Amino acid sequence: VQLQASGGGLVRAGGSLRLSCAASGRTSSIYTVGWFRQAPGKERELVAAISWGGSSIGYADSVKGRFTISKDNAANTVYLQMNSLKPEDTAVYYCAASGKYYYDYTMADRYDFWGQGTQVTVSS
Secondary structure, three states, rough: OOEEEEEEEEEEEEOOEEEEEEEOHHHHHHHHHHHEEEEOOOEEEEEEEEEOOOOOOOOOOOOOOOOOEEEOOOOEEEEEEOOOHHHHHHHHHEEEEOOOOOOOOOOHHHEEEOOOOOEEEEEE
């Protein structure tokens, strides 16, 4: 499985961005796709995740109500719509895919495939 992330950029606080994660290869082996972020000096954290079938979705408390994860089945692409962005959302964002089902999908070491990071910078 290969993942290609895109869509980062510089935006002012209160603005919006949409990240895309295009999956290719053996996508039938994917159980979950997650968006993680890592800010300088901080650990990588899960922001949102979606099951490959799209029936299950989860969000970090810090982004609930502001971020929306979705999936385009035809395009094998997962999106992260980020609204009402805050300076504390500034980080490198990564998409990742897990090839197994885990009840706890929040842990980075449970994801087998990673896309390259995309920088999101929110200015105050």
